[in-house]
Amino acid sequence: MTDITAVADQVRDAQTGYTIYGHNYAxxxxxxxxxxxxxxxxWNTFLQLVTLVHCILRVWENDFSAPRKVGDKIDEDETxxxxxxxxxxxxxxxxxxxxxxxxxxGKNLVRWKEFENSGPMRTEFIYxxxxxxxxxxxxxxxxxxxxxxxxxQIFACFRSxxxxxxxxxxxxxxxxxTLVSFKMWKFWAALxxxxxxxxxxxxHTFAKIYSCIISCDLETFREENSNLLNLEEYRCFDDSATDxxxxxx
Numbered sequence: 543m544t545d546i547t548a549v550a551d552q553v554r555d556a557q558t559g560y561t562i563y564g565h566n567y568a569x570x571x572x573x574x575x576x577x578x579x580x581x582x583x584x585w586n587t588f589l590q591l592v593t594l595v596h597c598i599l600r601v602w603e604n605d606f607s608a609p610r611k612v613g614d615k616i617d618e619d620e621t622x623x624x625x626x627x628x629x630x631x632x633x634x635x636x637x638x639x640x641x642x643x644x645x646x647x648g649k650n651l652v653r654w655k656e657f658e659n660s661g662p663m664r665t666e667f668i669y670x671x672x673x674x675x676x677x678x679x680x681x682x683x684x685x686x687x688x689x690x691x692x693x694x695q696i697f698a699c700f701r702s703x704x705x706x707x708x709x710x711x712x713x714x715x716x717x718x719x720t721l722v723s724f725k726m727w728k729f730w731a732a733l734x735x736x737x738x739x740x741x742x743x744x745x746h747t748f749a750k751i752y753s754c755i756i757s758c759d760l761e762t763f764r765e766e767n768s769n770l771l772n773l774e775e776y777r778c779f780d781d782s783a784t785d786x787x788x789x790x791x
Contacts (some may be wrong), residue, residue, distance in 0.1 A: 589635070605620070623687070643666045672703060675700060
């Protein structure tokens with residue numbers, strides 16, 4: 543009977559794409575409840591809703607200003623505390639799910655590349671990494687509130703990716719992204735190099751022109767760049783300088 547159950551679990555794992563870490567592993571290791579929670583549709587739907595709220599919360603975090611003290615008290619209208627509280631609640635859910643992932647996969651989670659067809663392990667690992675990044679964002683948000691310093695949440699743009707890690711039908715997206723990223727890293731490096739080179743070249747070339755337009759020092763500009771501009775361009779700069787002086791007055 544046990545052999546029949548093991549074979550049935552292996553067939554089910556092959557159909558669902560869980561391969562090694564599936565029903566058979568969960569039953570043999572005594573982690574069947576944890577596995578049922580990870581693959582539960584209700585739990586995954588709840589995580590998607592929480593992630594959606596976290597994405598929408600960015601609107602209020604963007605308007606979150608540094609605390610302003612009125613006497614010995616903090617002006618609550620100027621510094622709303624509820625975005626921090628909601629973020630803490632959402633982050634607690636992320637951490638709970640991350641703990642469940644670690645309890646099920648263990649230390650093998652960081653070695654997902656060594657397993658064949660490790661789609662679920664890949665997405666769970668990405669979920670764990672994103673949760674750690676969002677923890678850093680929450681620390682920055684707390685510092686912003688406590689120390690009256692504007693702190694950017696630099697990893698907030700990755701919040702929507704968390705929905706893809708939870709939705710099982712979207713997990714193949716990460717497989718394609720990871721494969722393309724590792725195969726085309728030379729192309730991305732060359733593209734970034736070209737962009738960096740032409741950006742630096744443009745800044746070096748046009749920095750003097752921009753500085754002259756701002757300072758309206760046309761005589762110095764003509765002397766240093768007499769070979770670059772013709773008389774028609776001089777007239778354009780003269781007109782621009784005149785307009786700038788009129789606006790300044």
